Amino acid sequence: MPLSRFHPVIERWFSNRFAEPTEPQHRAWPVIQQGGDVLIAAPTGSGKTFAAFLSAIDGLVRQGLTGELRDETQVVYISPLKALSNDVQKNLSEPMAEIRATLAEQGLPDVEVRTLLRTGDTPQAERQAMLKQPPHILVTTPESLYLILTSERAREMLRSVRTVIVDEIHAVARDKRGSHLALSLARLDALIGKRPQRIGLSATQRPIEEIAQFLVGTGQPLPTIVDAGHIRTLDLALEIPSSPLEAVMSAEVWEEVNSRIAELISQHRTTLVFVNTRRLCERMAMQLSERLGADHITSHHGSLSREKRLEAEERLKRGELQALVATASLELGIDIGSVDLVIQVGSTRSIATLLQRVGRAGHRLGAVPKGRVFPLSRDELIECSALLRATREGRLDRLIIPDKPLDILAQQIVAAAAGEE
Numbered sequence: 541m542p543l544s545r546f547h548p549v550i551e552r553w554f555s556n557r558f559a560e561p562t563e564p565q566h567r568a569w570p571v572i573q574q575g576g577d578v579l580i581a582a583p584t585g586s587g588k589t590f591a592a593f594l595s596a597i598d599g600l601v602r603q604g605l606t607g608e609l610r611d612e613t614q615v616v617y618i619s620p621l622k623a624l625s626n627d628v629q630k631n632l633s634e635p636m637a638e639i640r641a642t643l644a645e646q647g648l649p650d651v652e653v654r655t656l657l658r659t660g661d662t663p664q665a666e667r668q669a670m671l672k673q674p675p676h677i678l679v680t681t682p683e684s685l686y687l688i689l690t691s692e693r694a695r696e697m698l699r700s701v702r703t704v705i706v707d708e709i710h711a712v713a714r715d716k717r718g719s720h721l722a723l724s725l726a727r728l729d730a731l732i733g734k735r736p737q738r739i740g741l742s743a744t745q746r747p748i749e750e751i752a753q754f755l756v757g758t759g760q761p762l763p764t765i766v767d768a769g770h771i772r773t774l775d776l777a778l779e780i781p782s783s784p785l786e787a788v789m790s791a792e793v794w795e796e797v798n799s800r801i802a803e804l805i806s807q808h809r810t811t812l813v814f815v816n817t818r819r820l821c822e823r824m825a826m827q828l829s830e831r832l833g834a835d836h837i838t839s840h841h842g843s844l845s846r847e848k849r850l851e852a853e854e855r856l857k858r859g860e861l862q863a864l865v866a867t868a869s870l871e872l873g874i875d876i877g878s879v880d881l882v883i884q885v886g887s888t889r890s891i892a893t894l895l896q897r898v899g900r901a902g903h904r905l906g907a908v909p910k911g912r913v914f915p916l917s918r919d920e921l922i923e924c925s926a927l928l929r930a931t932r933e934g935r936l937d938r939l940i941i942p943d944k945p946l947d948i949l950a951q952q953i954v955a956a957a958a959g960e961e
Contacts, residue, residue, distance in 0.1 A: 542569040546598045547605075553635070553642045554594070562587040567766045569595060572739060577763035579709070579740040579752045583899060586768060588741045589628065592705045593617075593677075597653065599702075600676050601639065604651030612700035615677040616728075616736075618685055618721070619707040621869065626850065628707070629657040629679045653677065658684050661846040671697060682712060682721040686952075689727050690959045698728060701736050706755060709740040710892070710939060713754045719945050723952040726757060738763065743896055746936040754941055774898055775910040776931060778924055779804075785918050797914055798824075801883055802831040804912060808880040810856060811863040814897050815885045818843055818867055824885065825865040836862040842869050868893075870900070882911045887923040890937050891930045 542561060543551050554561075561569070564582040571578045572595040580588050596615045603609040617628060632655045640650055656675035658667065660683065674697045680688070688694040704725065712718040729735045740755035740763070742748075752762050781796045789797075805811045805828065813828070815821050818841045825839035838861060840852045849869070855861045856879075864870070882901045888894040898911030913928065915921040 542566055545569065545573055546594065547602055549639065549642050549646060549648065550594065550598045550601060552646075553639050556642075557635075557638070558587075562591070562768075564588055564766055564768045565591040565594075567768070568592070568739075568764075571764045571766070572737070575737055577738045577756050577760075578766060579742060579748070579755050579763050580766045580768075581742045581745065581748055581751075582766075582768035583743065583895075589631065589707070591766075592707075592739045592741055593632065596677070596703050596705075597636070597639070600653045601643075601651050604653070605648060609651065609653075609676070610700075611673055613674045613676065613678050613697050614700060615703045615705065616685070616698070616701050617677060617679045617705045617707065618682055619679070620682065620711045620717070621708075626657060626659075626661075627853075629655055632677065632679075655679060658688065660684065667694075670694075682717055682724065685728070686720065686724045686955065689724055689731065690955045692959060695731060695959065698731055701728065701732055703737045703739065704728070705739045705741070707741045708743070709755060710742045710745045710751060713745075713751055713941050714939050716942055716945050716948050718754065719942050719948045720952070722754065722757065723948065727952070727956060735760075743892060743899075745892065745939045747938070750939065750941055773908050774931065775908050776898060776928055777912055778921075778928060779912050779914045780921070785915065785921055787917055787919070789916050797885075797916075798827045798831065801885075801914070802828055804881060804883060805832060805837075805863045810859065810861065810879050811881045811883060812870065812879050812897075812900050813863055813865045813883045813885060814870075814888075815865060815867060816888075820885070821865050821867050828863060828865065832862060835860075838864060840864055840866040840870055842867065880910065882909065884911060884913045886914070886916045887920045888927065889923070891927060891935060892937055892939075894927050894931060 543554060564580050565587050568578050568580050568591045580591050582588050600609060600614065619628060636653050636655065643650060654675040655677040656670055656679065658670065658678060658680045671693050688698065712721055738755055742751055745751050748765060748767055749762065752765050756763050779800060781793050783793050783796060785793065801813065813824060815824055821839045821841045825837055828837045838852050838855070840849055852864055856864050879901045882898045884894065884897055888897065898909050901911060902909035913924050915924040
């Protein structure tokens with residue numbers, strides 16, 4: 541039984557909180573506990589985050605109980621989105637508080653495991669404080685990791701790292717952000733003097749072996765791949781207006797689409813509406829506010845300030861919003877409470893993105909995610925039909941990882957030359 545390998549306090553806390561480990565947890569924990577690299581591929585809502593973190597937390601708690609826990613960073617968690625990093629930090633602080641309460645109940649000494657967030661949004665004062673008292677778990681983004689590696693004082697904080705967790709790895713591997721991260725991770729290995737354990741979390745991708753190789757780096761043996769599949773039962777359908785779709789949407793068809801979306805929102809408790817551009821995000825939020833009331837609808841996209849984004853996420857979580865209109869800023873695993881329906885306006889252009897977005901609904905074990913797709917033109921109607929068919933047949937897009945981009949290499953060489961001997 542994988543849980544029996546954890547400290548009794550961790551085992552007790554987990555058993556009180558969850559019925560039993562999920563399949564990815566069951567399969568990944570033994571490998572992680574032996575120090576092996578692992579790539580966990582599983583659908584949204586399958587407990588991937590705890591599959592990655594629990595062994596690290598277990599190790600930190602054990603060190604704390606024997607008095608060996610020093611002020612040093614041992615775990616670096618990298619996420620492609622600031623919002624996701626924020627969320628993970630919040631979602632770790634609650635279990636840590638519960639674990640400390642369990643320690644107290646058992647009459648054991650208190651162990652404080654610090655988790656801190658370092659992204660582009662982190663105030664300067666917090667960054668300075670972090671250098672004086674490093675967190676045990678550092679939650680960051682690929683760009684912030686690069687800046688820490690390039691800063692003389694901040695870099696010292698990373699020398700003690702033992703585990704690197706890369707979340708939503710498929711979202712960075714497909715473009716040059718991934719190439720950039722791969723070089724930052726190689727620079728981190730060089731700084732530490734040995735390779736820390738690497739754990740990757742991904743939605744299932746094809747070919748999964750290439751993502752696995754990307755996680756550990758070229759020339760390294762492949763990590764253990766825990767592939768829990770991507771096929772979930774989905775309630776997915778197209779929504780087509782009664783007026784014919786043209787090459788471009790006419791005002792009357794928009795009117796009909798907006799009315800139908802407002803109707804669907806009214807029939808559900810919470811709805812996420814995904815659109816493909818920030819401009820459409822603002823326009824749609826305004827149109828829906830006029831129909832359903834400004835207090836019930838708001839928007840969420842990358843151009844909004846951190847405060848506005850967080851406020852929107854919190855309001856949705858508390859059930860104050862009927863709907864949130866968002867761009868890709870919310871499609872990855874951010875915990876926004878329970879969502880009953882996902883509406884996709886326009887084609888997602890990829891099967892994985894559609895699965896990821898619709899997977900935001902029914903974010904509980906055993907729940908069936910519900911999604912409705914609104915094509916915006918005749919061409920998109922064909923594309924959306926193909927997407928739905930591919931989803932039903934369990935197909936996936938092929939991910940293409942950029943091959944050794946020289947501009948990224950040049951940028952990292954300049955950083956390394958500027959920051960090191």
